[in-house]
């Protein structure tokens with residue numbers, strides 16, 4: 001039987017429709033809509049697409065958004081000044097600085113400059129630490145979206161073997177913490193792990209986030225596994241593919257996320273949810 005397709009686009013749509021209603025309620029309480037500021041430095045084409053999608057999604061969910069495009073030669077001090085201004089604005093609940101930043105800017109310094117209570121990416125050290133000790137203020141959007149998708153699919157995590165391939169601060173590391181918090185036994189691998197297949201073949205839940213097209217083949221997947229493909233890679237032909245050879249994996253896995261239409265839309269839905277959480281906290285009603 002071919003694997004079930006985990007339709008992130010459909011679940012994200014449901015979540016966004018719910019947020020659209022809740023945002024109107026929060027707007028009534030605050031006297032203004034929830035607000036998200038998105039800062040984009042430079043002209044990375046992939047980042048431009050992501051940012052455009054994030055801003056568009058806000059509009060459809062009754063969340064005010066502001067896109068702040070800055071030239072690629074923006075100095076770190078100028079970017080820090082923009083962040084400081086956004087920190088001080090009462091009508092902005094969430095701040096997102098799109099990564100990667102140009103090399104002359106220290107992204108850690110910029111992330112640490114964002115007020116933790118507006119850090120809807122969950123990347124600030126205090127938010128990363130809060131997640132590590134099991135008291136997250138905001139959970140990073142991509143792994144948060146993966147958890148929602150797994151929950152929706154009814155995947156058992158307690159006692160399961162989960163393997164995460166990729167150890168980035170944005171996806172792999174927070175993903176591992178969230179899976180562990182849900183009761184899974186977690187192994188974190190990377191693209192250089194010796195005998196990677198020995199690990200991936202043990203995985204009841206396999207999350208792949210390395211950014212390499214078709215990095216994981218069907219014979220590296222345990223029969224019946226749930227496979228989450230976080231990668232979005234553009235082939236020279238223009239085709240978008242994930243980090244997993246999805247077509248072949250369909251005959252081995254029990255469930256798998258498509259690319260596109262799997263994890264990507266869930267990332268955006270969780271960004272909206274985190275922005276709502278930030279705004280709701282200001283209403284005095286527990287978020």
Ligand code: GUN
Nearest residue numbers: 096097098099100121141
């Ligand atoms: N670049 C790739 N993913 C993300 C994300 O979730 N947030 C930000 N700020 N930048 C990214």
